[in-house]
Amino acid sequence: MHELILLRHAEATPHGKDGKDDRERRLTEHGQREARAAGAWLSEHHVTYDLVLCSPSERTKETAALALGQKEPTYEDGIFDATVGELYDILDRHGDAERVVLVGHNPGLEQLVAFLVDGRSEDHRGMPPAGIARITFDGPLEPGKGKLTDFWSPPN
Template structure:
């Protein structure tokens, strides 16, 4: 893997008291605008990707569709509610892909950034809804603490 984009889902409607599963929460209008803004940023920076891994929740599906366009993601159940170890293991299985996008949730996404860049997951700054981190691996394969954080972007309020 040469490049990894970690994209947190955009702003979603709050958990209702209607008994629906958390996975069914949809993006708000503000969230849809955040996801489109992420897509505009990716396009303006000519970011390429040959594999998209996405949580199967409604809010991540919507974020991926709005930010990445017509790309058909691979929906991976394990991304929802994943730990850093789960996400790292999933990425480690992507040996054939050079440019990967992972669309998921906090705290796993923000902790994964710290783990890949700093080598530890307890020290992270947070990732607001719709934010993305662009990581490269200039010093070899996917390993904790070996990624370079090229860009940290978050949508305008």
């Protein structure tokens, strides 16, 4: 893997308000605008990718559709509520792809950024809704070997 783009789902409806399962939470109108803004940023920066890995939750599916367009994601159940180690294992299984987008959730994504860039997952930077972290690798996917080339969050 040469490049990894981490995309956190955009703003979703609050958990537990309507009695639905956490996986069924959908994006708010504001979240839909955030996801479109993320897609515009990716397009403006000419970000290309071979593979989209996406959590199967409704909010990540919506985010992927609005931000990434027609590219059909590969849904990975393990991304939902994943630890850093679980996310790393998923990425390692897809290491033959040159450029990967992973659409998921916090705290896993923000911890993954720190793990791949600094080698320590407890020193996370934060990842706002619809936030994007772009990480490049000169060699194989390894903790502490990534370079954070871009970090973007949508305007309020």
